Amino acid sequence: MHSIFSDGELLPSEIARRASVLNHKAIAITDHVDASNIDCIKKIRGVIQDIKENWDIEVIQGAEITHAPAEIIGKLAVKARKLDAEIIVVHGETLVEPVIEGTNLSAVHQEI
Template sequence: MIDLHTHTVFSDGELIPAELVRRAEVIGYKALCMTDHADESNIYFIVENVLRFVKKHGHFYDINIMAGVELTHIAPPLIAEMVGKARDAGAQVVVMHGETPVEPVAPGTNLAAIEAGVDVLAHPGLITDEETALAAEKGVALEITTRGGHSYTNGHVAAMARKHGAKLVVNNDAHAPRDLVGATLRRTIALGAGMTVEEYRRTEANAWEIVQKCMR
């Protein structure tokens, strides 16, 4: 199992990085990225601190860990600039907080994030044909999420990805220990969204491609 979207106390998560990583390791995850909510005010603080933990402590776990950010509620015209700042700061994975149906995310966020080349577009809600086709073209992974609320549109996201050949990944968007679901529930949520077993297996391969890029 691989999770590219989790949160620590550096935003609204309940766990410090060490405990989050240890809990994920025990459950059976093989790779995990910490992607705290970021905007102009805190992006350097988050990346600097989490990346320092990854570099100094990462070798002591039987799990690949990475430092990233989830750019959250950024005005669409500023998204490309913020993606650049995240990468310049050292973020290994850049996730964009997509147009979930349960938060007032600005319209145009999905498209701007895909155009900017984020690694993962999280919980993209009722993503359009145009956006999904562009995600497929640019290699942006769309998220199937295990998190309540955000998961309301998982079925739509899975169907659109199949229609246009876009990549999917399965993430927890974990904020607390209970959010780190095990292998059985992850699979059930994916299949419940209408994915086939083979499509679900492919999500792990898609996530592993992103992990490998970070390890280079």
């Protein structure tokens, strides 16, 4: 899910509370990141740790690398991992979204 740190509408804690009320056992927050905002992972880390310690829901921290040049996807993934992202996905090519050609191929060849 995405929070207000990218194109979502809720704080991470609001997402977790709503998911908990719906009896979800776990969720992942994977906001859009690129070279301009990848440090937002640090901002989210603290609230996720608080939720893990005090609430009855597991929140997994992640990142969705989005609209980054294919050549730097690996570099961004390594940085996201160092910032404690447990799940790293890449916003790939679709029929309706103008993502750089080669994004999907670059994503599947990363070895982190």
